[in-house]
Amino acid sequence: MRICSMSLIVALVLTFSSSTIAQRGQRAGTARANAASSALPFDPHDLSGVWNRSAGDRGMSARPGQNVPPMTPEGQEKFNASRPGYGPRAVPPATGNDIVGDCNPQGLPRILFFPRPFEFIQTNGRLLQFFQWHRVLREIWTDGRELPKDPKDLDYLPRWYGYSAGKWEGDTFVVNSFDFDERTWLDQYGYPHSNAMRLQERYRRVDHDTLELKITVDDPKTYTKPWVSETKMFKLEPKYELLEEICAPVDEVDEFNKRVRNPAGGVSNK
Amino acid sequence: MHNQTKNKMLAILSVTLGLLIVSVPMSAHHGTNISYDHNRPITFKATVTEFRYTNPHCQIYFDVKDDKGDVEHWSGELTSPYNLTRGGWPISRSVKELPPGTPITITVFPSKAGTAVGVVSKVLNAKGEEILLGRE
Numbered sequence: 563m564r565i566c567s568m569s570l571i572v573a574l575v576l577t578f579s580s581s582t583i584a585q586r587g588q589r590a591g592t593a594r595a596n597a598a599s600s601a602l603p604f605d606p607h608d609l610s611g612v613w614n615r616s617a618g619d620r621g622m623s624a625r626p627g628q629n630v631p632p633m634t635p636e637g638q639e640k641f642n643a644s645r646p647g648y649g650p651r652a653v654p655p656a657t658g659n660d661i662v663g664d665c666n667p668q669g670l671p672r673i674l675f676f677p678r679p680f681e682f683i684q685t686n687g688r689l690l691q692f693f694q695w696h697r698v699l700r701e702i703w704t705d706g707r708e709l710p711k712d713p714k715d716l717d718y719l720p721r722w723y724g725y726s727a728g729k730w731e732g733d734t735f736v737v738n739s740f741d742f743d744e745r746t747w748l749d750q751y752g753y754p755h756s757n758a759m760r761l762q763e764r765y766r767r768v769d770h771d772t773l774e775l776k777i778t779v780d781d782p783k784t785y786t787k788p789w790v791s792e793t794k795m796f797k798l799e800p801k802y803e804l805l806e807e808i809c810a811p812v813d814e815v816d817e818f819n820k821r822v823r824n825p826a827g828g829v830s831n832k
Numbered sequence: 833m834h835n836q837t838k839n840k841m842l843a844i845l846s847v848t849l850g851l852l853i854v855s856v857p858m859s860a861h862h863g864t865n866i867s868y869d870h871n872r873p874i875t876f877k878a879t880v881t882e883f884r885y886t887n888p889h890c891q892i893y894f895d896v897k898d899d900k901g902d903v904e905h906w907s908g909e910l911t912s913p914y915n916l917t918r919g920g921w922p923i924s925r926s927v928k929e930l931p932p933g934t935p936i937t938i939t940v941f942p943s944k945a946g947t948a949v950g951v952v953s954k955v956l957n958a959k960g961e962e963i964l965l966g967r968e
Contacts, residue, residue: 647866653942654867678914696912807914813887822891822909825869828945 600771604636606733609689609765612804613773613796614679621675621749622779624792630753630785637784639753643782644752650754656819656827660752661745663823665809667722669746670739670761673698674794675802683805689728689735694804704726713741713757718756722746737763748779748789756783771798856897864909868941875939878906884932885913885923890964892930892952894938908940908952911965919965927956929963939966 623629626649633641644652645658655663662668668676676695683690687705692698700723709727710716716725724739739761748755759781766774776793822832878894890910896904910916916926930936935958940950954966 635914647864652866654862656867805914805917807887807912809888817884817886818888818891821893822889822907822949823867825947826908826909826943826945826949826951828947 568712599805600723600769602770604770605765606767607730609682609767609773610684612681612799612802613730614799614802614832615675615677615794616797617795618792619675620677621751622671622753622777622789626749627815629789629792631787631789633776633785634783636756637781640754640784641752643755644747644754646747646750646752649751653828654827654829656824656829660747660750662750662809663814665811665814667696667746669722669743671763671779671791672747673723674763674775674777675749678807679799679802679804692804693823695803696722696809697698697806700726702726704728706734709738713776716741720744723790724761733766735765737761737765739763754784755779755781758783772796773798795808848952849948864951867943867945868939869944872942873939873953874942874950875937876906880904880930880934880937881932883932885916885926887913890916890926892894892938892955894936904948906940907949908938908954909949911967916965921964925963929957934958 577798587620587717619745621623643659645653645660645665647653647658647660662672667673673693674696678693678695680691687703689702689704691700691702695701703726706729707727709725713720713725720741720743721748722743725741726737726739728735728737730736740759741759742755742757742759744755744757744759746755747753759779762778762780764776764778768774773796775791775794777794778788779785779791780788856861876894876896878896880892880894882891882893884893889912892908892910894906894908896906912918913923916922936958937956938952939954940952943949952964952966954967955963958962961966
């Protein structure tokens with residue numbers, strides 16, 4: 563009897579996971595094919611090309627809730643008010659308050675965690691980061707400028723994707739950004755930030771095919787200490803051409819939410 | 833059961849379970865999973881009424897007839913056009929399979945709210961071939 567039930571469980575698990583294994587098999591095959599190209603020579607100061615997420619979680623840390631610095635009272639209050647669609651506090655998106663569900667921008671750093679490709683385009687004085695998702699084009703100034711002392715010196719509205727300046731420190735490309743719109747979350751798990759957030763991204767091309775990224779969030783209004791992310795890994799996809807993947811309210815809010823997401827969450831009119 | 837065989841099976845079980853757990857975080861897009869009951873797949877013989885290959889997620893609408901002949905209208909959530917395209921189901925191939933009136937066998941994880949909405953686990957065409965990309 564025990565043998566029977568055990569075999570049944572194993573058979574069931576194998577059946578349900580077979581496609582996962584197949585996908586993994588394909589990935590392993592691709593990894594082998596890439597082994598040759600990862601050994602190709604490369605210029606560590608050339609980041610251009612299409613990069614796609616290959617490892618790491620979709621939040622700041624390897625798991626939601628891990629390594630989160632203690633929050634300030636203001637940060638804690640905002641965190642308690644967020645109702646994400648993912649992680650241990652997940653609610654059906656129809657009853658949550660993730661602004662991305664209505665096609666608002668993911669902002670930074672969240673868009674970097676979303677499993678979609680982006681392209682680095684190096685131009686004179688700027689590194690352009692072109693995200694497939696939403697077709698966001700972000701400019702990182704590389705003309706030697708530093709961030710102004712105070713975001714108020716920019717004399718503009720806070721930005722969904724911040725204001726960024728980058729420079730090389732050895733073989734690491736370091737991007738500092740500030741002046742963020744505080745309506746976004748750091749990640750899909752509802753971790754908040756304020757408009758005082760300063761973000762540092764450290765990109766390093768590890769080999770021909772691999773880019774690693776570490777992010778530090780420094781936001782004293784929300785967290786009592788800087789928060790350093792898990793290392794996120796990206797793979798070069800040299801032949802990939804970015805698709806248009808726009809989250810348009812007319813598709814998402816008017817169609818998808820009305821016909822699928824809201825009824826799935828038991829919400830009839832939203 | 834011999835201890836060795838038992839250990840082997842336990843090893844297979846834990847590895848596959850591990851793969852399943854690891855594979856979950858990458859499978860959802862917009863916090864989709866939480867809305868649906870993944871422990872209660874339901875399979876229907878159904879007729880396609882509409883198939884939408886659009887962002888953010890593709891959608892399949894279908895009718896299910898019960899024993900009395902009453903028709904229930906269901907909505908099924910699929911993955912994104914991007915993921916379908918990368919997985920070998922670009923728009924032309926997908927749309928060709930699912931014009932209105934197409935008979936299908938569809939397995940969904942139903943909404944926890946008890947509405948006639950589900951996230952699609954598997955779709956079979958009339959020949960019994962699996963089409964599109966499902967989820968576990």
